[in-house]
Amino acid sequence: MSKNNVDIHFDAHRCKGCGLCVIFCPCGNIRMSDALNEQGHPYAELIDADRCTGCGLCFRMCPDTAIEIRSNKTAKR
Amino acid sequence: MGQKVLLKGNEAMAEAAVQAGCRFFAGYPITPQNEVPEYLSWRLPQAGGVFVQAESEVAAINMVFGAAAGGARCMTSSSSPGISLKQEGISYIAAAELPCVIANMQRGGPGLGNIRASQGDYFQAVKGGGHGDYRLIVLGPAYVQELYDLTMHAFDWADLYRNPVMILGDGILGQIAEPLDIRPYRPIAELPAKDFALTGCAGRASRVVKTLILQPADGLVHHNEYLQQKYRRIEEELSLYEEYETEDAEILIAAYGMSGRIAKGAVRRARQKGIKAGLIRPITLWPFPKEPFRRAAERVSRILVVEMSSGQFVEDVQLASECRVPVEFFGKGGGWYPLDTEILEIVESMQANPSVWATRKD
Amino acid sequence: MATFTRPRTLKETITHYCPGCGHGIVHRLLAEVIDELGIREKTIGTAPVGCAVMMYDYIDCDMIECAHGRAPAAATGLKRVHPDKIVFTYQGDGDLAAIGTAETIHTANRGENITVIFINNVIYGMTGGQMAPTTMLGQRTTTTPEGRGMHGEGGPIHVCELLRSLEGVCYLERTAVSSPSDVLATRRAIRKAFECQIAGKGFSLVEVLSMCPTDWKLSPDKAVKFVNHEMKTVFPVGVYKDK
Ligand SMILES: Cc1ncc(C[n+]2csc(CCOP(=O)(O)OP(=O)(O)O)c2C)c(N)n1
Ligand code: SF4
Ligand code: SF4
Numbered sequence: 001m002s003k004n005n006v007d008i009h010f011d012a013h014r015c016k017g018c019g020l021c022v023i024f025c026p027c028g029n030i031r032m033s034d035a036l037n038e039q040g041h042p043y044a045e046l047i048d049a050d051r052c053t054g055c056g057l058c059f060r061m062c063p064d065t066a067i068e069i070r071s072n073k074t075a076k077r
Numbered sequence: 078m079g080q081k082v083l084l085k086g087n088e089a090m091a092e093a094a095v096q097a098g099c100r101f102f103a104g105y106p107i108t109p110q111n112e113v114p115e116y117l118s119w120r121l122p123q124a125g126g127v128f129v130q131a132e133s134e135v136a137a138i139n140m141v142f143g144a145a146a147g148g149a150r151c152m153t154s155s156s157s158p159g160i161s162l163k164q165e166g167i168s169y170i171a172a173a174e175l176p177c178v179i180a181n182m183q184r185g186g187p188g189l190g191n192i193r194a195s196q197g198d199y200f201q202a203v204k205g206g207g208h209g210d211y212r213l214i215v216l217g218p219a220y221v222q223e224l225y226d227l228t229m230h231a232f233d234w235a236d237l238y239r240n241p242v243m244i245l246g247d248g249i250l251g252q253i254a255e256p257l258d259i260r261p262y263r264p265i266a267e268l269p270a271k272d273f274a275l276t277g278c279a280g281r282a283s284r285v286v287k288t289l290i291l292q293p294a295d296g297l298v299h300h301n302e303y304l305q306q307k308y309r310r311i312e313e314e315l316s317l318y319e320e321y322e323t324e325d326a327e328i329l330i331a332a333y334g335m336s337g338r339i340a341k342g343a344v345r346r347a348r349q350k351g352i353k354a355g356l357i358r359p360i361t362l363w364p365f366p367k368e369p370f371r372r373a374a375e376r377v378s379r380i381l382v383v384e385m386s387s388g389q390f391v392e393d394v395q396l397a398s399e400c401r402v403p404v405e406f407f408g409k410g411g412g413w414y415p416l417d418t419e420i421l422e423i424v425e426s427m428q429a430n431p432s433v434w435a436t437r438k439d
Numbered sequence: 440m441a442t443f444t445r446p447r448t449l450k451e452t453i454t455h456y457c458p459g460c461g462h463g464i465v466h467r468l469l470a471e472v473i474d475e476l477g478i479r480e481k482t483i484g485t486a487p488v489g490c491a492v493m494m495y496d497y498i499d500c501d502m503i504e505c506a507h508g509r510a511p512a513a514a515t516g517l518k519r520v521h522p523d524k525i526v527f528t529y530q531g532d533g534d535l536a537a538i539g540t541a542e543t544i545h546t547a548n549r550g551e552n553i554t555v556i557f558i559n560n561v562i563y564g565m566t567g568g569q570m571a572p573t574t575m576l577g578q579r580t581t582t583t584p585e586g587r588g589m590h591g592e593g594g595p596i597h598v599c600e601l602l603r604s605l606e607g608v609c610y611l612e613r614t615a616v617s618s619p620s621d622v623l624a625t626r627r628a629i630r631k632a633f634e635c636q637i638a639g640k641g642f643s644l645v646e647v648l649s650m651c652p653t654d655w656k657l658s659p660d661k662a663v664k665f666v667n668h669e670m671k672t673v674f675p676v677g678v679y680k681d682k
């Protein structure tokens with residue numbers, strides 16, 4: 001759990017490297033890996049867990065459900 | 078037994094469907110089968126079922142695809158041009174092994190043709206019609222009562238084999254009114270549970286009805302092998318035909334449906350004149366009843382095929398009789414039907430002059 | 440506690456969709472709504488012919504795969520024999536607005552009580568990027584190499600606008616999945632459409648403007664911009680009918 005009480009997990013195995021989460025993270029807190037996963041894609045990585053607000057925008061945009069977030073904030077769906 | 082009424086073939090077929098528990102019908106108007114949707118439009122709701130007038134035959138058969146996948150006994154009917162439109166859906170239904178009944182009250186073709194009775198869709202019905210290697214169970218009734226009885230059985234065979242069944246009638250059979258015994262429905266066998274039916278996945282794993290098979294790479298080959306095994310089993314188990322005066326027959330007439338019925342009259346007349354004629358009238362057209370023809374080919378001197386088309390059914394008769402005896406042909410396409418007197422004339426000339434007709438074989 | 444996790448109705452299987460494809464987002468939203476309404480065990484879905492043909496591998500409810508464009512007819516058959524079940528179709532633009540146009544219009548006109556999720560990606564995805572009925576004027580595809588022209592090819596079909604006049608239609612909304620707020624709007628629209636069906640109101644359809652980076656030959660980030668700047672101009676998002 002981070003400073004903001006956000007538990008966020010990126011699944012490198014599911015990620016297809018589309019980068020939509022990177023574009024839409026309001027904190028600029030996601031980057032693409034240099035390495036490739038077993039599907040042959042670069043995968044999204046969180047830059048700084050403590051900077052993540054748990055807003056869920058990355059989850060919303062992810063076409064591959066490669067992100068899971070649990071936080072104690074109430075988020076709008 | 079049941080009550081006696083006077084009904085047109087089309088109405089009798091529709092009533093039989095309701096009696097057999099058909100609860101969904103979708104169709105599009107086309108002559109000469111309009112009495113089927115017209116009858117079912119009031120009769121099905123009365124029986125707690127659903128009638129839908131579809132926007133096309135394409136839509137109608139796909140509605141039946143959905144209703145069959147939902148586990149309901151269901152049916153569609155049409156006539157030749159409309160059956161052509163249904164072929165896509167029929168291929169999917171056969172591939173997905175969904176039980177349903179499809180009636181074709183054939184009319185003259187090709188193209189828009191005319192609305193007179195015909196048997197020009199035989200190949201389409203028994204050899205495939207749509208794309209891919211599949212078979213329909215095809216029934217060729219000749220009398221209104223037979224149409225009624227076979228329609229009930231059609232639903233049972235569809236369920237028993239998880240296969241679409243086609244009733245291949247024609248415009249005359251659909252329009253002719255005959256006294257009918259409204260026999261109550263009794264299933265011909267214990268029918269399998271519909272464990273494929275889409276009913277919502279409450280209390281079980283979710284189900285999929287599909288025809289796309291990509292994985293594994295040879296999955297579709299295996300599915301085809303499995304379907305062929307099923308078709309072989311149906312061939313072994315299902316063979317219906319009428320034999321009339323065949324024991325000592327020298328000239329055998331082969332005809333199905335309405336032409337079979339007319340040919341029976343010709344055989345009767347020939348017998349009165351002392352000519353040893355007989356008739357085999359296949360009732361299941363697929364599977365084709367080969368056995369009676371194989372047997373007959375050992376005894377008779379010639380076979381005459383009578384058909385309301387330019388020659389389709391004749392090929393199955395030649396195959397079934399293994400070309401052991403000359404097979405003559407009397408038939409025309411385009412909405413023509415034979416008279417029993419015409420058939421009799423041919424039988425008489427065959428009798429009087431064996432070589433003439435035999436040499437007409439091409 | 441806010442959680443953003445895979446909905447129950449979405450299987451764990453990794454999809455075959457290309458990176459950045461809108462189908463994956465809409466699948467998740469559909470699954471979320473089904474979960475939220477608690478209808479998974481009474482829902483029957485239809486898969487189209489198109490890129491989503493194998494969606495039954497991803498969505499965990501009873502499903503039937505239909506012939507190209509015929510899903511509304513199959514859904515009609517299913518819904519009529521199971522009026523108490525929730526039936527949806529999921530169709531691409533070629534499936535719904537070209538080969539299946541007649542089925543679409545007449546199913547809507549009969550007011551069949553079903554829900555249609557319509558993925559408008561202005562192209563034929565599965566067959567490799569040919570012109571779709573919704574392809575925009577001037578848009579290059581593999582069969583309109585010079586761009587779609589008004590003369591000969593005609594303009595893009597606006598499905599919501601076309602269906603609006605039909606009496607049997609109760610709910611029509613066009614949304615997108617090209618930004619987080621668009622995704623939220625799509626989720627709400629899908630929920631609304633299912634609620635219409637649950638209330639027995641008739642035909643409901645949500646048209647989703649969706650990315651096809653591969654056949655647009657754009658990167659996923661450019662594909663998102665293409666939806667936001669070009670597609671939304673030709674296909675304005677919003678509610679087209681709510682009765
Ligand atoms: C009768 C028939 N015609 C053509 C095809 C080939 N086909 C498969 S998918 C498709 C187009 C799909 O495009 P769309 O509906 O827009 O869905 P998308 O793939 O873009 O999601 C076509 C033409 C087919 N499968 N069946
Ligand atoms: S939850 Fe919000 S802040 Fe955290 S990584 Fe995702 S988009 Fe960025
Ligand atoms: S949106 Fe999902 S699939 Fe795309 S890069 Fe981010 S985590 Fe990976």
Ligand code: SF4
Binds near residue numbers: 455457462
């Ligand atoms: S071709 Fe287009 S629609 Fe199909 S999976 Fe790829 S991105 Fe999605």
